[in-house]
Amino acid sequence: MPSLDPALAERLGELSDLRHAGQVLAWDQQVMMPAEGAPARGEALATIRRMFHDLLVDPALGTLLAAAADAEPLIVRAVRRDHEIERRVPGELTAEMSRAGSDGYSTWLQARDANDYRVFEPALARNIELARRYADCFPECEHPYDALLDRYEPGTTAAQVSDLFVRLREGLVPLISQIAMQPARQALAGEFPVSAQREIGLEIVQTMGFDAGAWRLDDAVHPFAASPSPGDVRVTSRFDDHSLAGLFALLHEVGHGLYEHGVDGALARTTLDTGVSLGVHESQSRLWENLVGRSPAFWTYWLPRLRDRFPLSLRDVDLDAFIRAINVVRPTLIRVEADEVTYSLHVILRFELELALVEGSLDVAELPAAWAAKMKQFLGIEVPDDLHGVLQDIHWSEGIIGYFPTYAIGNVLAAQLWQAARADIPSLDDELARGEVGSLRVWLREKIHRHGRLLTPPELIEQAVGGRLDPVPMLDHLRAKYGALYEL
Numbered sequence: 135m136p137s138l139d140p141a142l143a144e145r146l147g148e149l150s151d152l153r154h155a156g157q158v159l160a161w162d163q164q165v166m167m168p169a170e171g172a173p174a175r176g177e178a179l180a181t182i183r184r185m186f187h188d189l190l191v192d193p194a195l196g197t198l199l200a201a202a203a204d205a206e207p208l209i210v211r212a213v214r215r216d217h218e219i220e221r222r223v224p225g226e227l228t229a230e231m232s233r234a235g236s237d238g239y240s241t242w243l244q245a246r247d248a249n250d251y252r253v254f255e256p257a258l259a260r261n262i263e264l265a266r267r268y269a270d271c272f273p274e275c276e277h278p279y280d281a282l283l284d285r286y287e288p289g290t291t292a293a294q295v296s297d298l299f300v301r302l303r304e305g306l307v308p309l310i311s312q313i314a315m316q317p318a319r320q321a322l323a324g325e326f327p328v329s330a331q332r333e334i335g336l337e338i339v340q341t342m343g344f345d346a347g348a349w350r351l352d353d354a355v356h357p358f359a360a361s362p363s364p365g366d367v368r369v370t371s372r373f374d375d376h377s378l379a380g381l382f383a384l385l386h387e388v389g390h391g392l393y394e395h396g397v398d399g400a401l402a403r404t405t406l407d408t409g410v411s412l413g414v415h416e417s418q419s420r421l422w423e424n425l426v427g428r429s430p431a432f433w434t435y436w437l438p439r440l441r442d443r444f445p446l447s448l449r450d451v452d453l454d455a456f457i458r459a460i461n462v463v464r465p466t467l468i469r470v471e472a473d474e475v476t477y478s479l480h481v482i483l484r485f486e487l488e489l490a491l492v493e494g495s496l497d498v499a500e501l502p503a504a505w506a507a508k509m510k511q512f513l514g515i516e517v518p519d520d521l522h523g524v525l526q527d528i529h530w531s532e533g534i535i536g537y538f539p540t541y542a543i544g545n546v547l548a549a550q551l552w553q554a555a556r557a558d559i560p561s562l563d564d565e566l567a568r569g570e571v572g573s574l575r576v577w578l579r580e581k582i583h584r585h586g587r588l589l590t591p592p593e594l595i596e597q598a599v600g601g602r603l604d605p606v607p608m609l610d611h612l613r614a615k616y617g618a619l620y621e622l
């Protein structure tokens with residue numbers, strides 16, 4: 135950044151380097167590290183986080199930012215916001231939240247072993263109380279949940295999410311009940327040896343636009359993407375011999391990785407060379423996974439190649455049958471296994487419950503009953519036990535509250551971007567059917583990736599789709615697609 139004051143640039147460079155180190159250590163922890171390395175790695179990561187915190191809250195940084203405001207107003211605005219938020223939260227509270235988070239995680243594991251929410255309940259109550267204390271540090275927020283949500287989706291409020299989700303829910307619930315009345319469909323079955331899946335997965339990813347020397351693929355139990363820098367993107371996946379789910383997970387994680395890879399080089403070492411929010415990030419992964427990866431156009435090119443790899447399992451599967459089999463909709467209990475249509479309702483359920491917990495209108499003791507009632511209302515199914523209900527996600531155990539909405543925001547935004555990209559690239563389907571994704575990637579880089587954290591999420595969304603978050607494109611897409619697939 136030539137125009138940035140050298141002393142400020144140096145500070146931002148150090149912050150970026152600490153983030154970089156943290157990303158590499160966290161990636162290594164999940165991909166490479168032998169299990170006994172865990173305690174020392176925990177210490178190392180905590181030290182890096184503390185150093186990051188100390189640098190970020192340093193009043194000298196505030197002074198440099200104040201002096202630089204005119205030179206690089208957007209960079210200064212973003213970093214000043216980080217600086218001010220970090221300064222608001224007392225160190226003791228941060229430490230307490232972190233301890234309660236790791237205790238909560240162990241308690242959650244015990245509760246899962248016992249399949250008993252009562253074991254977990256006190257830990258959850260503690261995390262909720264600490265989340266409220268965190269929110270108290272931001273008295274200017276209209277709702278305490280706003281401060282929690284802002285950690286993951288800056289600039290979006292609980293009221294905006296509530297409004298968005300009510301409209302989304304009102305569209306999804308009737309669509310799902312219509313689909314549920316149709317005869318059940320079979321998901322794709324057969325043998326898909328992992329080594330061949332990895333090969334074709336790599337073949338697909340090679341068309342998607344990473345510079346060959348700027349990324350790598352590894353296995354992880356829970357697939358994720360990390361990005362120490364835009365030139366060092368770490369994608370992980372997990373393949374399984376009996377399903378193609380790992381291929382879709384790969385497309386998902388590559389979507390995250392392409393976002394990080396596409397940030398403008400001019401933002402290097404400013405702390406802005408990364409994704410702006412979890413919702414925007416998830417829009418990138420979902421766009422590739424669902425809107426590209428589950429479309430007939432995409433598989434027009436790739437199905438014959440997939441069939442070459444798995445001749446026995448796919449011999450009698452034509453394009454129509456394949457598309458039906460990778461787009462089965464079925465109300466289920468587990469969020470991470472949910473399909474494109476039902477997924478967002480799992481998220482809305484969690485949002486409504488955590489909002490009520492934070493407000494105090496729902497007591498933690500009543501949570502399983504409230505969960506079951508909403509599952510019945512949204513998806514029409516009964517929750518048999520805590521493991522298939524309130525104990526299924528890790529988030530609340532670690533005190534991660536305000537995060538869930540970003541998953542559904544990602545789905546909503548993915549559909550808005552898809553609609554805008556199709557309008558701008560009339561030949562998109564033809565290109566996908568020829569195995570080409572170049573113009574889509576260029577479009578996404580221009581509208582989303584290159585900006586890094588320079589614009590706020592609402593500004594970024596506004597310039598990309600000409601408006602704010604809107605559930606209509608997603609509902610239109612789902613009604614058209616599944617109306618045809620399920621002959622509704």
Ligand code: ZN
Nearest residue numbers: 386390416419
């Ligand atoms: Zn994701």
